Amino acid sequence: MTVGVCGLGLIGGSMAKAYKEAGHTVLGYDLDTASLGYASLAGIIDGTLDDSTVPTCDLIFIALYPIAAVEYLTRIAPRVDPKTVVMDLCGTKKEICEVGFALASKYCFTFVGGHPMAGTQYSGIKYSKATLFKNAPMVLVPAVYDDIYFLARIKQLLAPAMFGKISVTTAEEHDKMIAFTSQLAHVVSNAYVKSPTAQNHKGFSAGSYKDMTRVAWLNENMWTELFLENKQPLLDEIDCIIKSLTEYRDAIADNDADTLRGLLRDGRIAKEKVDG
16 A cells, blocks of 8 residues: 655654554655655655655545645645545644545545544654554544445554544534643643743642643644634633633632532542543
């Protein structure tokens, strides 16, 4: 199988390594010539993904920021072979899937939205690894949701990445869930570490601090684009947590032990329900 990977950062680089180690031919492209050159010299890719090689691919991954992913897919769509499956790996799905499904219908190839739920706080191909996605969840947004043979084919194509649970949903539901499970966590972590007290945490911090601040170390360019593209679902989640934090604050300010105890109990019970 010939696999094309556009965008050789952490996610795209890890995809390239996974498919290369599985014995497939991997073609890569990145605007950053240093990353592209490194991928070639390190044997991560076998050649360049360009206008002449796009038609030779059986599978193409687009591992770019959403706006760039839309632009790239729009540009290559006329050259994609009908047998090819194209999958984006963006953190939001609504816009890229709308464009992807329309282009796939027009040019007769297959497009599937994809979001691998894996990563680190670091970015770039030097942090990529073939096992990044091993046992990690993968979310798929296909044009058709009830074709079990089609979904089986997509799962087979993804086998080299070694994903664990694969979920199928709509673009709208994906973006709503991601606003809570990922984007809100990054906002809260990034805001939390801005406390002046954080500068003096050493010797006073352990697991709780590390858990809360891990994703504060982020790529601000990527996350700005993702947050703004998913504006309303993320605003809803931010408003929700502000409301909850205000309740805790008011109970503490008023020395209202009963209310505070109830809020803490409700949070503990919510966590128990979430964990099953």
